[in-house]
Structures are given as C-alpha cells and as structure tokens.
Amino acid sequence: MNAPGLFLVLEGPEGSGKSTLAGALAQRMRGAGVEPIVVREPGGTRAGEIARQALLDPENPIGPVSELFFYLAARSDLVQRVIRPALAAGQVVVSDRFALSTEAYQMAGRGLAPEVVLPANRAAADGLRPDLTLILDLPPDVGQARQVAAGKHLDRLDREGAEFHRRVIAHYLAVQGKGVRHLDGLLLPDRLLHAAWAEVLTAAPTKFGAHQRSR
Numbered sequence: 001m002n003a004p005g006l007f008l009v010l011e012g013p014e015g016s017g018k019s020t021l022a023g024a025l026a027q028r029m030r031g032a033g034v035e036p037i038v039v040r041e042p043g044g045t046r047a048g049e050i051a052r053q054a055l056l057d058p059e060n061p062i063g064p065v066s067e068l069f070f071y072l073a074a075r076s077d078l079v080q081r082v083i084r085p086a087l088a089a090g091q092v093v094v095s096d097r098f099a100l101s102t103e104a105y106q107m108a109g110r111g112l113a114p115e116v117v118l119p120a121n122r123a124a125a126d127g128l129r130p131d132l133t134l135i136l137d138l139p140p141d142v143g144q145a146r147q148v149a150a151g152k153h154l155d156r157l158d159r160e161g162a163e164f165h166r167r168v169i170a171h172y173l174a175v176q177g178k179g180v181r182h183l184d185g186l187l188l189p190d191r192l193l194h195a196a197w198a199e200v201l202t203a204a205p206t207k208f209g210a211h212q213r214s215r
C-alpha cells in the first residue's frame with residue numbers, strides 16, 4: 001500500500017512522449033497546488049545514474065543478464081531512497097518508466113525467462129506498485145522517427161533492431177490490469193496531456209482539488 005502519496009508511472013516505447021508528458025503533467029499538478037517528485041529510470045540517485053551510464057553507452061557491450069541487473073539495481077536504489085520516502089510523506093511521484101519497462105525490454109525484447117525476470121523485478125520494486133500506469137501506445141518506427149527528427153543521440157537500446165522494438169511494443173500493447181490505462185501516443189501533446197490528466201483525476205479524485213476537474 002502506497003498511501004498517503006500517489007505513485008504515477010509513464011510507460012511506452014522510446015519516443016512515445018513519456019518525458020514530454022511527465023513535464024506537462026508536473027506543470028499541471030503545480031497549477032493545482034501540488035509539487036510532484038519527477039524521476040526517470042534508470043537514474044535519480046547516484047548509483048542509478050552510474051547504472052544509467054553503463055546501460056545506455058553504445059560502446060559498452062554488456063549482456064542481457066548484466067543489463068537486467070543494472071536496471072534492477074538502479075530501480076531498487078530509487079525505490080528505497082526516493083520513491084518510498086516521498087510516498088510515505090504524502091507526495092505525488094511521477095516516474096518516467098518503472099517495472100513494466102523491464103518486462104517489455106528485458107523479458108519480451110531480450111527474451112530473458114519470465115521465471116528469472118518477474119521475481120527479480122518484484123524484489124527490486126520492493127513490492128511497490130504504481131497507483132496508475134499510463135502506457136503510451138505507438139506504432140513501430142514512429143518513436144525512432146521522432147528521435148531522429150529531434151536529433152537525439154541514439155543510445156545502446158535505441159540501436160537495437162526493428163524486431164526487438166516490435167517485441168517491446170507488442171508487450172506494452174497487451175498489458176491490462178488494475179491501474180493500467182492505455183493512451184494513444186499519436187495524439188498531439190496537448191490532447192495527450194488532456195487525456196492523461198483525466199486519468200490522473202479519476203485515479204486520485206481528491207489529490208488535486210475538485211476545481212481542476214472542470215478544465
């Protein structure tokens with residue numbers, strides 16, 4: 001149980017608009033008088049940023065199991081040092097990626113066995129589950145085209161082949177469950193924000209003040 005805070009996670013393939021939406025949601029929350037803690041995975045702690053460098057460097061040829069545990073080490077540190085304390089203090093935490101990314105990339109993408117990935121993933125998250133996960137659905141190739149258009153330096157995972165990214169996207173598309181909502185990543189940023197904010201208010205009807213609901 002996460003109470004009294006609110007734990008919101010943004011998921012989806014590269015270029016689906018997670019970071020853009022995280023910034024826009026944070027701004028909307030500030031407008032409602034709530035200052036959220038915004039974190040990105042991997043990263044957000046000293047150890048997490050070191051793991052991030054190891055993971056994203058295209059020159060670093062780590063294997064899939066090593067990759068899995070770097071991600072989980074970063075997540076465990078973030079949960080213990082940042083997310084749990086913030087939620088315990090009643091704060092709103094917005095995380096750009098969380099445990100679902102490990103299922104999509106390391107399990108579906110890399111093909112690591114579920115019986116290896118799932119228990120380790122739960123351990124790293126320390127049993128913490130998002131109150132709301134917003135998955136930004138995007139057809140294959142659109143995300144990479146956006147990144148290229150934006151001049152982003154492609155990292156180690158961005159450079160994986162089309163089949164890898166198709167498996168990642170297929171996994172995201174199939175995810176259903178309590179607290180999981182799919183949004184159309186092809187929506188323009190303001191429409192996407194509108195749809196996401198409606199989901200946030202539904203998930204946390206009292207957190208952001210009733211006056212925000214009519215917007």
Ligand SMILES: Nc1ncnc2c1ncn2[C@@H]1O[C@H](COP(=O)(O)OP(=O)(O)O)[C@@H](O)[C@H]1O
Pocket residue numbers: 012013014015016017018019020021146147150185186187188189190192
């Ligand atoms: N809803 C959107 N529609 C079109 N382009 C977008 C949208 N959201 C973000 N972008 C652009 O797509 C690129 C990737 O967005 P970003 O938020 O960094 O995605 P992610 O964090 O999921 O990788 C950026 O150049 C961004 O400006």
Ligand SMILES: [Mg+2]
Pocket residue numbers: 018019020096
């Ligand atoms: Mg991003």
